[in-house]
Amino acid sequence: MEANVAIVVIWLFLFLYALGGAIDFGAGFWSMFYFGRKDTTAASIANLYLNPSWKVTNVFLVLFVVALVGFFPHAAFALGSFMIVPVSFVLILLIIRSAFMVYSYSVQKYTKLFTYISGITGLLIPALMLSILPIIIGGFVEIVGGNHYILYDRLLSSPTLYAHIGFGLAAELFLSSLFLSDYAREAKAMETYEVYRKNAIILGPIMLSMAVAATMTLMPEAMWMVENMARQWHLFALSLVVFSIGYSALWWPSKKGRVGQPRVAVLFMVAQIGLASFAYGWGHMPYIVYPDLTIYDAVTNKQMYLSLLWGYGIGMAILVPLFYWFWRLFLKDKRYLTDKKVDDVR
Amino acid sequence: MDNVLLARMLFGSSLIFHIIFATLGVGLTLMILIAEILRVVRKDNDYGILAKRWTKAVAILLGVAIPSGTIVAVMLALLWPGLIEVVGQVIALPFTLEIFAFFFEALFLSIYVYAASRLSSTMRIISVFFVALGATASAVLITNVQSWMNTPTGFSIVNGDITDVRPWEAVLNPAFGYTAIHVASSAYTATAFVVASYAAYQLLKPNLKQSEKTYHRKGLMMALIFGAITSLWTATNGHHSAVGLHHNVPVKLAAAEGLFETQSNAPLSIFGTPDPEANRVVGGIEVPGMLSYLATGSTDGVVVGLNEYPRDEWPPLFVHTLFNIMVGIGSALIALSFGALAYRIFFKKREYPNWVLIPLVASGPLAMLGIETGWIFACIGRQPWTIYGIQRTAEAATKSANLGTFFIIFISLYGFLLVVTALVMRYYFRRNPLIKEFENQTTTV
Numbered sequence: 001m002e003a004n005v006a007i008v009v010i011w012l013f014l015f016l017y018a019l020g021g022a023i024d025f026g027a028g029f030w031s032m033f034y035f036g037r038k039d040t041t042a043a044s045i046a047n048l049y050l051n052p053s054w055k056v057t058n059v060f061l062v063l064f065v066v067a068l069v070g071f072f073p074h075a076a077f078a079l080g081s082f083m084i085v086p087v088s089f090v091l092i093l094l095i096i097r098s099a100f101m102v103y104s105y106s107v108q109k110y111t112k113l114f115t116y117i118s119g120i121t122g123l124l125i126p127a128l129m130l131s132i133l134p135i136i137i138g139g140f141v142e143i144v145g146g147n148h149y150i151l152y153d154r155l156l157s158s159p160t161l162y163a164h165i166g167f168g169l170a171a172e173l174f175l176s177s178l179f180l181s182d183y184a185r186e187a188k189a190m191e192t193y194e195v196y197r198k199n200a201i202i203l204g205p206i207m208l209s210m211a212v213a214a215t216m217t218l219m220p221e222a223m224w225m226v227e228n229m230a231r232q233w234h235l236f237a238l239s240l241v242v243f244s245i246g247y248s249a250l251w252w253p254s255k256k257g258r259v260g261q262p263r264v265a266v267l268f269m270v271a272q273i274g275l276a277s278f279a280y281g282w283g284h285m286p287y288i289v290y291p292d293l294t295i296y297d298a299v300t301n302k303q304m305y306l307s308l309l310w311g312y313g314i315g316m317a318i319l320v321p322l323f324y325w326f327w328r329l330f331l332k333d334k335r336y337l338t339d340k341k342v343d344d345v346r
Numbered sequence: 347m348d349n350v351l352l353a354r355m356l357f358g359s360s361l362i363f364h365i366i367f368a369t370l371g372v373g374l375t376l377m378i379l380i381a382e383i384l385r386v387v388r389k390d391n392d393y394g395i396l397a398k399r400w401t402k403a404v405a406i407l408l409g410v411a412i413p414s415g416t417i418v419a420v421m422l423a424l425l426w427p428g429l430i431e432v433v434g435q436v437i438a439l440p441f442t443l444e445i446f447a448f449f450f451e452a453l454f455l456s457i458y459v460y461a462a463s464r465l466s467s468t469m470r471i472i473s474v475f476f477v478a479l480g481a482t483a484s485a486v487l488i489t490n491v492q493s494w495m496n497t498p499t500g501f502s503i504v505n506g507d508i509t510d511v512r513p514w515e516a517v518l519n520p521a522f523g524y525t526a527i528h529v530a531s532s533a534y535t536a537t538a539f540v541v542a543s544y545a546a547y548q549l550l551k552p553n554l555k556q557s558e559k560t561y562h563r564k565g566l567m568m569a570l571i572f573g574a575i576t577s578l579w580t581a582t583n584g585h586h587s588a589v590g591l592h593h594n595v596p597v598k599l600a601a602a603e604g605l606f607e608t609q610s611n612a613p614l615s616i617f618g619t620p621d622p623e624a625n626r627v628v629g630g631i632e633v634p635g636m637l638s639y640l641a642t643g644s645t646d647g648v649v650v651g652l653n654e655y656p657r658d659e660w661p662p663l664f665v666h667t668l669f670n671i672m673v674g675i676g677s678a679l680i681a682l683s684f685g686a687l688a689y690r691i692f693f694k695k696r697e698y699p700n701w702v703l704i705p706l707v708a709s710g711p712l713a714m715l716g717i718e719t720g721w722i723f724a725c726i727g728r729q730p731w732t733i734y735g736i737q738r739t740a741e742a743a744t745k746s747a748n749l750g751t752f753f754i755i756f757i758s759l760y761g762f763l764l765v766v767t768a769l770v771m772r773y774y775f776r777r778n779p780l781i782k783e784f785e786n787q788t789t790t791v
Contacts, residue, residue, distance in 0.1 A: 052456035058412050059448045062419050066441045069423045073434020080427035080744040088752050091420060092759060095413035099763055102409025106402075106774040147745045300434050307439055307513040315446035326453050329461045336461065 003286070003299040006071035009312065011281050013067050015274055017060040019175065021129075024050065024057040025122040026176020028101060032119025034195075035112060041192045045184045047105075048337065052330045054101065070308055075288050075298035082141055082148040083132070090128050097121040123169070130168030134160050136289050139221040143292065160217035167210035171273075174203035178269055182262035187337035190258055197250055197260055204247050211276065222290065228283035235279035242272040350740045352749035353425045356756060357418075358725070362718060363760040364418050367411035369717050372485050372530065373537020374404050375451075375478040377572065382471050384568070392561050395783045396568070397474075399775070400541075401459060406770055408455075410763055417756075425749075428742030429495075429732045435508045436501045437494045437516045444487035451480030485533060486526040492724065493521035497594045498733050520594050524586040525724075531580040532676075532720060536713040538573030539679055542566055543710025546703040558780050563696065566706075573709075574683035581676055585640065592641040595734060596650035598727045601661040602669040603637055604630070605651045612637040612649040617670050620663040625653070627666070661727045668723040675716035682709055 027046040034042035069076055097118045104114030134140065140155045141148050155161055181196035219226050229236070246268025252261040286294040299305070330336055378397045385393035423430050433441075454476040462470060494500075500516025501508050545566035549559065591599035599605075604620035604627040605612055614637040618630020635645035642649070652660055686702055689695075698706075728734060732742040 052460045055408065055412055055452035055456065056449065058416060059445065059452050062416055062448065063445045065420050065423060066438075066445055069430050070434050070438035070441060073431045073438070076423060076427035076430040076434070077744075080424045080430075081746045084424050084744065084746045084752070085748055087420060087424060088755075091413075091417045092755065095410065095417060095759065095763065098413040099409045099766070102406060103766065103770045106406055106770050108777070109773070300438065301508070301511050303511040304435055304438055304513055308442055311439055311442040315443065315449075319446060319449055322449075322453055326457065329457060329464070333461075333464070335464055 002302060002305045003295040005309070006299055006305060007281075007285070007295050009309075010064070010068055010071060011278060013060065013064045014281075015277055017057075017064050018277065019270060019273065020053075020057040020060050022126055022172040022175040023179045024054055024176075025097075025125050026172045027180060028097065028122035029119050029173065030176060030180065030196075030199075032115050035115050035119075040195050041189050042180075042184075042195045045180060045187060045189055045192050045196075048187070049180065049183055049331075050101070051105075052326075054098070056326070058098070067308075067312070071300055071305065072288065072295065072298035073300050075293060078148050078289050078293050082135070082150045085150065086128065086132050086135065090125060093121045093125050093128065097125065123172070126172040127165045127168040130164045131161055134158070134164050134218070134221065137218065137222045137225055137284070141289065148289070158217075158221060160214065160221050163210065163214040163217045167207065167214045170203060170207040170210045174200060174207040175269065175273075177203055178262065178266055181260075182266050183331065185256065185258075185262055186331065188334075193258060193262070197262065200262075200265070201250055204243075204250075208243060224290070225283055228285070229280065232279040232283055235275055235282075239272045239275035239279065242268050242275060246272060349745065349747075349749060350743040352753055353743040354739065356749055356753045357421055357425050358722075359753070359757050359760065360414070360418050360421055361721065361725075363764070364411070364414040365717060365721055366714060366764075367407050367414060368485065369533045369536050369714070370407055370540065371404065371411050372481045372533040373535075373540075374400050374407075375455075375474065375481045376534060377537060377541060377568070378404070379471070379474045379478045380572065381568065382467075382474055386467050386471070390564075392564050395561065395780070396565050398783070399780075402774065403771065404455075405459060406767065406774065410767055412452075414760075424746075425744050426732065426742045427744055428737060432508065432733060432737060433491065436498070436511055436513070437491055439513050439517055440487040440490035444484050447480045447483035447487060449480075450476050451484065454480065482530050482533075485529055489526045489529045490517060490519075490522055493525040494519045495731075495733050496525070496598075496728055497521040498736050503736070521590055524583060524590045527583045528580065528587050531576050531583055532717060534576040535573060535580050535676075535679060536717045538569045538576055539683075539713035540710035542569035542573055542683075543707050543713075545569060546698075546706035546709075549698065550700060550703050550707070555781070557784055559697075561780060566698075567690075570683050570686050573679065574687055577676065577679045577683055581680060584673070584676065589641060592649065595728075597652065597655050597659065598661060599641065600650055600652045600654075601663060601665050601727055602723065603649075604663065604666040605637065605649060606653050608648060608651040608654055610638055610646050610648045611635045612641075612647075612651075614640065615666075617667070620666050622652075622663070659730065661729045665723050665727045668719045668726070672716050672720040672723060675712050675719075679709060679713060679716070682706065 027050050031043045031046035031050065034040055034046070037043065099118075100114045101118035101122070104111045104118060107114065135150060135155065140151050140158070142151050143149075177196045177199035181193050181200055184190075184192040184196055215226065215229065246265045249264040249268060250260045250262065252264065253259060254261050284290075286296060288295055288298055300308075378400050381393045381397040381400065385391065385397065454473045457465070458470060458473040458477055461473075465473065494516055497520045498516075499519045500512045500514070502510040545562045548554070548562045549566065554562075588599060588602075591602070601620075603612075604615050604618070606620070606622065606625040611634065613635065614633040615627035615630040616633070618627040620626075621628045638647040638649055639645045641647060682705060686698065686706065689698070689702060730738050730740070732739045
């Protein structure tokens with residue numbers, strides 16, 4: 001019971017970070033992609049979003065890690081032995097990305113170079129993070145003398161690794177485009193709205209096919225997981241329906257002039273990612289690392305579990321109104337969205 | 347090389363790097379709050395400019411502070427699974443609460459920086475107050491785990507299993523109070539002297555305009571007053587920390603002071619090298635009875651020596667030197683700030699001569715060195731334990747290979763980022779000189 005509740009909390013934090021991180025790193029990429037373009041404000045809209053939000057997004061990553069080892073301390077030895085390599089690479093990219101993103105605003109002379117460094121490193125982070133999923137699903141970890149080792153030969157020659165990486169890239173670019181299309185519209189930058197809407201239209205089906213490919217390529221590696229996922233077919237079916245509705249919202253008529261209702265699309269896609277990731281995660285249960293580490297082996301004691309639940313509950317209750325205010329200030333307030341002087345305070 | 351040593355090197359270098367940024371983040375946010383308040387109280391926009399430029403410095407530092415903090419958090423979990431296994435069962439609470447302190451800091455900092463023009467003066471002060479509060483609270487909460495590692499409480503061990511966990515008792519462990527206060531106050535002190543160092547450096551430049559001189563003098567005075575108060579406070583709570591060690595972790599105090607024999611009337615050895623053959627510190631200055639007096643309040647008090655413990659439970663003896671450097675720098679900073687303030691009061695001169703300014707320039711780097719040696723002492727002085735008396739460092743470390751490669755990658759990265767950060771700071775503040783701030787004063791009081 002405790003383990004199940006705790007893993008749902010972990011899923012919730014991971015889900016929040018997956019969304020926030022995808023939009024954050026994606027926005028960094030688009031800020032690079034449209035850098036210096038005079039015909040569109042796509043880059044500055046991306047920066048307008050990134051500036052106040054990247055620190056907050058980063059805290060969600062720490063939240064996920066801390067909650068994971070807090071609720072599941074007995075997973076630490078297994079994770080600590082084979083996660084070091086992939087996670088260290090993520091951390092290296094993360095510090096380069098954040099530092100150069102911040103520095104690009106401060107050193108006009110090298111803004112372009114720094115934007116490229118942060119854009120590319122940021123693009124790779126979600127892809128690398130997604131590559132961790134197939135590792136823990138099994139078949140790629142060997143246990144010798146109680147230690148876990150990654151079987152790099154098998155991993156690197158496995159299609160599912162690349163399908164997962166592809167899904168990571170596609171999801172990041174799709175979600176950030178979709179989100180920024182809505183953001184641009186909120187900022188009344190209609191041309192930019194069209195740019196991101198078009199990106200989203202192209203990337204949506206790519207993300208979906210990558211998701212299917214990631215699942216299909218799992219079959220030879222982890223049949224147990226595919227079978228579990230098949231049992232969740234109704235959740236996956238529902239997520240497909242939700243995706244279709246959300247995607248179609250990009251063509252719905254709107255009172256604001258231009259065709260499409262990006263806000264509806266964003267909300268439906270959030271629900272879609274939520275449903276699909278929950279079903280995927282549930283298919284993974286009860287294993288943290290297949291086949292020898294389950295959530296029941298790894299969970300903490302009852303007292304700590306209860307105090308952590310209280311801690312997260314009270315903390316979140318305090319934070320929600322603050323997040324709402326933050327959202328009003330930076331995602332809604334016309335004075336921020338249309339402020340041309342924002343460049344010189346950052 | 348031994349895996350445990352590699353894990354310590356990788357984690358230690360990450361901490362040493364992160365601490366520079368974390369310390370300045372904690373201290374500068376509080377100084378920005380004070381400057382914002384002075385701006386309103388004194389109706390003097392120079393303080394507004396000070397706050398604005400420090401905020402810009404914080405914004406640049408955060409580009410590295412936030413991801414390096416993330417690195418430390420993640421590496422703690424990956425490199426020390428044995429520690430995390432116990433921490434997750436006993437002392438996971440402060441990590442949880444710390445996340446919310448982070449959120450406070452990140453949210454309100456963005457509000458303060460990017461929504462400043464849309465906020466009233468009061469709301470700006472409230473925002474930056476929460477930034478400072480979040481920064482200090484996260485430092486205190488992290489320190490909570492560190493203090494628990496020195497004085498682990500709140501659980502029982504039956505047949506090697508942890509049972510009967512009392513999370514709040516673990517949080518309120520005996521070392522928490524004095525350790526947390528010492529960490530916070532020393533971070534304030536170090537930042538004050540970094541700021542004083544910068545202002546003094548600027549004042550040494552010839553051909554400053556009068557407006558620039560006045561501005562830098564205000565910055566210097568603020569830093570000196572703040573530094574005098576906090577450095578004295580740090581010395582007082584540092585003394586409490588030593589008394590706390592005497593009660594809770596006597597072996598650490600013995601190693602810090604190089605005391606081998608348990609004795610009353612124990613001498614205080616300043617500098618020198620602890621020599622286990624001679625059973626005393628060689629080549630140092632000895633103040634008879636002083637250690638007993640400092641630890642127990644009386645020269646007759648008995649202080650426990652290293653010889654009470656088996657050799658394999660001794661911390662490395664060089665912690666004596668680290669400890670001396672920390673205390674020495676702390677004392678020098680007190681003398682420097684009070685001396686400079688006394689000069690100002692007695693000679694009633696507004697300008698400092700170069701012989702006062704030059705040591706002040708040196709005070710910033712020195713203060714940072716004091717912070718680093720203090721932290722290294724706190725961590726190495728606990729060796730060979732991760733959790734004092736419960737778990738040895740060797741039992742806590744990961745068994746993963748590849749650590750050596752990552753150690754090289756990470757320290758190169760840290761070195762590179764230190765240089766780049768310094769260059770970015772220099773570039774930004776040269777391209778946006780103070781004169782420009784006076785010209786386009788948009789913020790009104």
